Amino acid sequence: MSSVKKLAGQTLWYGLPTIASRFLGYLMNMALPFIFAQPSVTADLTQVYAIIPFLSIVFTYGVETAYFRYSNEKDRTALYNTLSLSIFVTTILFSVLLYIFRGSIAGAAGLNDHPEYIIWMLGILFFDTLATLPFARLRQENRPKKYAFVRVAGIAVNILIVFTFLGILPSYAKNNPDSFIGTFYSKDVGIGYYLIGNLCGSLFTFLLLWKEWKQIRFNFDSALWKEVMNYSYPLIVVGLGGMINDMLSRLVYQHVVDLPKEQAKHELGVFANIYRIAVLITIMIQAFRMAAEPFFFNRAKDEDAPRTYARVMKFFVIACCFLFLGIGLYLDVLKWILTLKSKAWGEGMNVVLLLAMGNIFLGIYYNLSVWYKLTNKNMYGAVITIAGAVVTVLLNIVLIPKFHYWGAAIATFSCYLLMMVSSYVLGQKHYPVPYARKKIINYLIVVTILVVLHKLILLLYAPLWFSILTGTLLLGFFTWLVVQVERKELQGLPYIGKFISAR
Template sequence: MSGIKKLAGQTIWYGVSSIAARFINYLLTPYLTYKFTTGEYGEMSILYAFIPFMNVIFTYGMETGFFRFSQNYDKDKVYSTTSLSLIYSTLILTLALIAFNKPLSQLLSVADKPEYLMLVAAIIAMDALTTIPFAKLRQNGQPRKFAFTKLTGIIVNIITIYFFLSICPKLIEQEPDHVLSHFYNKDWAVGYVLLANLIQNVIVFLILSKEFWGFKFNLNKSLWKEMMGYSLPLILVGLGGMINETADRIMLLKWWQPTGGVEDAESAVGIYAACYKLSILISLGVQAFKMGAEPFFFSQSSSENAPRIYARVMKFFVITVCLMFLFVVLYLDIWKYFIRNTEMWVGLSVVPILLLANMFLGIYYNLSIWYKLGNRTIAGAYITLIGAAITILINYIFIPYYGYLACAWATFSCYGVMMIISYVWGQKKYRIPYATSKLIAYIIIAVIFYAIHHFVKLAFPNAWINYGVATLVFILYFLFIVQVEKKEFAQLPVIGRFLRPKLKND
């Protein structure tokens, strides 16, 4: 249990800071859906689908390589080699983005505002340059600075967006000759969101300047070649992951035009993107787990009990995400109010599908430890490319008929297949004693409980009955899990106090 507690501690410090930051950012959803038209929101969503896609290329798996090689090599050499590699590549790739500004603007349907791509290029570059400094904070156990930096950046982002979208228009309206009137463009709303993001990244970079400049101008070529051999396949993993996670917005924009108008497609993207964010609880939980788990898994790899530790981590993870799934779907009629534009509520049917898809993705992250520890990162590339092929195929066939609903089921199918392949393949290469049957049962029972609540809500469309049944179902599921896993829960700090006496009496 000490290993689990260690991972929990890392997740709390490093992951929850990201959860808090992204949740604060999530509060922008009702604000932006109120300020933007569905077309503008869709335009912004397309650009923000492009950014993480490029982040993968700009970082090319070096963060994972940094954790992996720091276990066996001098940490200062690894940090210097990784940092210099990213600095050189970021400069080259940023110039390439600027050079291909016009065709990329056309591809992303912002040809009339090519300056958006200039801002996007700067955002991506700053993200890449802060990747390893953040990784160094995690490795050195500096959670306070990690959390402070994340939260400061996102608070700056929110304040700046509010300034551009609310304060500036009011000042100009009250005083038409205000100095801001010479610079402010009310039709440049998405641009101001990007500018706020860039300001955020600059502030974050300044806070991390001590870590960033902690490298020596000495790139170890032999180490770099070895790291590249390990990390480069992770580009395919990351690119496939981005296709699976974000490219569906671009495909929806290109292939969903029921009346032949681009405006309809942009609105569909806006609806889907807003509803996708309602799966944020599991998405953030997965992100928090990933940030804590990656350095933890590598640090535990030399332990004889490593497979048992990984299996127990998986069990607690599945239990947690099942509870998260029910917490969102059972109270979806409350969560939907985070989307201020009620016209977007038409897409709420995708939320349960996307929640399950993100659950599968989290399980896949757990399972992927076998190829990262065994230096088989090419296997991860194959699995992710299979997932990407499934995503593209399903979206290509079904988007013209079902729109964003096809995107949701493509995401579900993609992550489900990736999870299954990784499990089967991984058990052959690195056996881990997962409680597979039990974990599948937990997921199925959670879905059944959701279905029961859904049919009760349809039969009795009353808010009090809806929330009452939702609460009852959630409590029953939690008690069921506690009863089945009472030996495990008895070892936990808080709930264990209520279960240990019962175990002794037994």
């Protein structure tokens, strides 16, 4: 249990800044319905942010995971120098190539009206990529305070710029057109200030990590680089497949849905907003991964490592269940908030729960993936991800034209379900872990039943206050259930344990 307590503590250290930064960014994106009345205005921005993760996988080519994998076996200084030099050279090369073909990229993405978005996007990718290994080093060396400060500071700059240029300056410039401050604002940029804010935040983050870059020495170990690349290249396939599964629905939505251009942009804007609600779960997943990835590698040689991984999985699923209930039981509240400016933003909210459960499956898959990373069988991960990508592509193309939001949600849910089950079956053959399978399945079934029960109750009486009251009671019931079942283990956890009394 001590190892689980340590992971819980690390997840709080690394997770809280990640949650804070991602949640601040999440709130900034969720502010779109309050700034723009029509979802179609946000379609091009959605398109850009659907492209960035794909390119990020290529730019980083698995070096972060490889750094954790080899940092306990190789000389860390040599490893850091070699990988840093590698990623610096390739980042410049990829950026130059994409800049040369920026026009073609804009045309393929349907961004001909805003080619400047591609340039800003490349700037974001450039600085975010160069920050990858310094962040990994901070995590590996257990330096959470600087990690937290840099993460939060970068997103704070991002938010400050976005809200200044979209929330304050528009009205100020309108009332004071000849003022000096008003000259900084251009109405034509519009939602593009989201990208400018992101670019400034990424640049500021890189500057705060400058000390980590100054420590790099021109000491490139070609033999070490080849060994690391042999390990990491399947992770590129895994990453690209994962991005297909995560982002494809938003990338292709307006291109495959059988609607006029403006209506297609409207639905893309709405669906992207729907997806942001489900992403609440992935914020927690990302926070967990910040601590879990180095933790898994560091514990790999322990005799009781499989049991530790099983405990981690159980508590991870419990945390996801609480998030699922938080979304499902208070969905009416979220809808009410999002539709204050325009009712158009409330479309398709009924698919949120399917997307949320699909994202829980994705989180479970990330936990399960430890088996192929620890056993150097990354090609299995690539095969699983490719299989999921095939399902995603086929279902999106077939279902979106017919079922619109539901089609995209079904594709996401089916893909992550397939990946989760496949990884579990293969993992138990190559690296058996005694997961609490029955408990995990039962928890997922219980939270699904509670959300369905809540919906049925609201069919009889549906004022917002009653929805909140009944939702809170059902959430309280699940909390009580978890405490009864997991009392002994919960008492051993940091922070939480002191609130759990003995029987």
